[in-house]
């Protein structure tokens with residue numbers, strides 16, 4: 449079957465080329481009106497839809513950007529999802545996605561190396577995430593009314609190909625993450641069950657821990673898929689219902705973390721804090737790259753753009769509010785845990801629980817287990833929610849089969865997308881021990897976060913540089929990309945030099961070059977702005 453180049457166009461572009469009467473048509477007529485200035489030259493060119501060679505059509509398709517204006521986006525909001533989430537629900541959504549098992553486990557792992565300085569590791573990682581959250585907040589209020597988060601921002605700032613690649617990275621992360629979290633949750637449930645003496649040791653491994661076949665390649669368990677089915681049903685029933693479950697569970701875990709902190713404060717012996725950085729600052733910085741994982745999740749808020757009551761105001765509050773709450777809670781937990789015991793005595797698997805049982809506070813240990821279960825449940829719930837909204841966004845843009853773009857008329861949830869992500873996670877969790885893959889999880893998220901930061905620069909750049917003249921033989925765009933690549937390379941070189949203890953001179957030179965690159969970017973923005981005046 450031959451495919452005309454028009455079929456390469458995403459839905460929004462294809463419908464613009466057809467009947468003027470459809471709802472989408474009017475939406476994109478509005479979009480086209482809004483596409484003055486910067487977007488006009490990024491509009492899919494007519495040559496790509498008028499029968500050019502297949503390859504050039506493919507390239508044009510891959511390189512086009514999605515024109516979105518706040519006005520046009522608002523028009524799209526009537527497509528089926530309903531605006532039910534207030535600011536508190538959004539903050540709790542972000543916290544629900546972020547506080548999982550990380551704080552209960554990573555703290556100990558890193559503290560064994562960084563000592564009490566793990567607190568600084570958390571503060572450093574938190575500060576880096578705040579910068580990123582500011583980028584998310586800016587873009588969330590710039591494109592406040594369409595689902596898609598990082599994928600959507602990339603589509604608007606760069607092009608379809610990059611956006612699709614960001615989507616695949618995120619999906620890798622989310623699919624494996626969901627399966628891995630579901631398995632951990634299943635193991636926790638079995639551990640709870642085994643507290644009953646008659647049950648202890650009698651639960652077959654295929655129920656929760658996993659029965660291994662083919663030398664461990666396949667590891668079957670049924671509890672993880674069952675948990676995934678339950679959460680998928682909740683998510684399908686409606687955003688209000690899933691948000692209620694998330695609000696309850698997240699509030700519970702916040703209370704538990706606060707109780708843990710207060711219970712621990714009375715056990716703190718300040719002499720355990722000295723030396724604060726027994727292995728130096730390097731161990732602290734290295735630790736911050738590990739604890740970054742504990743903050744992953746605040747970006748989930750950006751994906752509820754179409755379900756927030758007042759997205760332009762509430763999304764930035766939700767993103768930043770949830771992250772700041774996590775920073776405060778994590779830093780408090782770190783101070784308490786490293787003050788309770790000498791860092792060398794902290795356990796690696798369940799450091800928090802072990803620290804409290806060492807002090808004879810058994811009830812706190814039980815609370816911590818409940819907190820971990822609530823934490824895992826909400827990260828899983830919100831993760832599945834985010835995935836379905838991403839599939840919805842791609843389905844609407846025509847980059848995935850249109851079945852993903854459907855929203856149930858009465859439940860107002862993307863039913864097909866939701867069931868699909870539930871099924872993928874259930875199959876992975878039911879058949880494989882995905883924990884082995886879970887260490888690649890942060891990669892997808894890190895890619896998403898980096899690209900979103902680049903989107904802010906790119907969009908601001910194109911806002912201001914549209915009418916300005918290039919200074920030399922390079923276009924404004926080439927200048928911008930050149931500066932960005934230099935800054936990114938310098939960061940990479942500085943990181944490698946630091947990690948492998950090369951001469952400090954490399955780091956200083958990289959830092960200086962990156963500073964010049966950043967100032968050039970800034971200078972061009974400012975000078976472009978003055979041209980525009």
Ligand SMILES: NC(=[NH2+])NCCC[C@H](N)C(=O)O
Nearest residue numbers: 546548549550625741742744
């Ligand atoms: N998209 C993800 N990789 N989500 C995982 C979130 C992990 C969560 N921050 C935790 O500490 O457990």
